[in-house]
Amino acid sequence: xxxxxxxxxxxxxxxxxxxxxxxxxxxxxxxxxxxxxxxxxxxxxxxxxxxxxxxxxxxxxxxxxxxxxxxxxxxxxxxxxxxxxxxxxxxxxxxxxxxxxxxxxxxxxxxxxxx
Amino acid sequence: xxxxxxxxxxxxxxxxxxxxxxxxxxxxxxxxxxxxxxxxxxxxxxxxxxxxxxxxxxxxxxxxxxxxxxxxxxxxxxxxxxxxxxxxxxxxxxxxxxxxxxxxxxxxxxxxxxxxxxxxxxxxxxxxxxxxxxxxxxxxxxxxxx
Numbered sequence: 001x002x003x004x005x006x007x008x009x010x011x012x013x014x015x016x017x018x019x020x021x022x023x024x025x026x027x028x029x030x031x032x033x034x035x036x037x038x039x040x041x042x043x044x045x046x047x048x049x050x051x052x053x054x055x056x057x058x059x060x061x062x063x064x065x066x067x068x069x070x071x072x073x074x075x076x077x078x079x080x081x082x083x084x085x086x087x088x089x090x091x092x093x094x095x096x097x098x099x100x101x102x103x104x105x106x107x108x109x110x111x112x113x114x115x
Numbered sequence: 116x117x118x119x120x121x122x123x124x125x126x127x128x129x130x131x132x133x134x135x136x137x138x139x140x141x142x143x144x145x146x147x148x149x150x151x152x153x154x155x156x157x158x159x160x161x162x163x164x165x166x167x168x169x170x171x172x173x174x175x176x177x178x179x180x181x182x183x184x185x186x187x188x189x190x191x192x193x194x195x196x197x198x199x200x201x202x203x204x205x206x207x208x209x210x211x212x213x214x215x216x217x218x219x220x221x222x223x224x225x226x227x228x229x230x231x232x233x234x235x236x237x238x239x240x241x242x243x244x245x246x247x248x249x250x251x252x253x254x255x256x257x258x259x260x261x
Contacts, residue, residue, distance in 0.1 A: 018134060020130075020133045020134060020162050020166065021130050021133055021162075021166040021169070021170065021220075022130035022131050022133055022134070024220050025130065025220065028220055052137075052155070052158060052159075052162075053159075054159050054162040054163055054166065054228065055163060055166075055222045055224035055225050055227075055228050056166065056220060056221075056222070058222035058224055059220035059221045059222035059223075059224075060220045062220075062222055063220050083152070083155055087159070087228075090227075090228075090231055091222065091224050091227075
């Protein structure tokens with residue numbers, strides 16, 4: 001399975017099964033080139049296969065948020081289970097990342113630019 | 116701490132060992148009959164403590180991390196020890212969002228997560244000896260919040 005997919009100006013990042021410091025590091029490495037492209041403005045982090053996450057996941061999303069914000073873009077998360085939702089909520093990440101319903105992935109993030 | 120059921124594990128500061136450490140503690144605590152959510156809480160906290168030792172304690176240097184765990188009644192006790200560079204200002208380090216490593220994917224939420232997910236957290240650290248993180252989780256205490 002690919003770790004990311006690009007659709008126009010949006011990149012969908014498929015998060016690994018366990019998101020810890022090791023996996024997050026690999027993930028950053030594997031998507032660095034894709035994120036470096038100026039045309040990429042929005043990122044959606046897809047957690048459909050993720051069963052474990054520690055604060056490294058928060059660090060990863062924050063890092064990409066800063067990068068895309070500079071280009072006027074945004075970040076969002078999708079397919080978040082209850083456990084992950086608790087972690088994301090606690091970390092305050094929803095202040096910078098929109099929580100999307102699974103149907104919204106194909107529409108991209110263009111309509112949530114204001115947050 | 117000389118509980119007969121104690122488990123002591125020492126491992127090198129390779130990031131791949133984060134997963135090993137949290138799985139070992141998860142296996143250890145099954146005998147307390149925890150909920151899935153309690154196991155996840157402890158796994159997350161262990162992951163945070165071990166990651167701190169690797170990233171901050173040892174940084175670019177090398178060394179071993181000691182993981183000790185034992186169970187008393189339905190309480191799980193965990194100690195993560197490193198002999199790295201220690202924490203200069205523990206109070207500051209425990210503030211949410213505070214991190215000294217700004218170039219990577221650090222969120223500064225490590226200690227906040229340990230505090231939130233466990234029922235006790237104590238950090239002992241100095242520049243000479245490194246850092247000891249003591250945590251406990253009382254199983255069966257917290258209500259499910261979801």
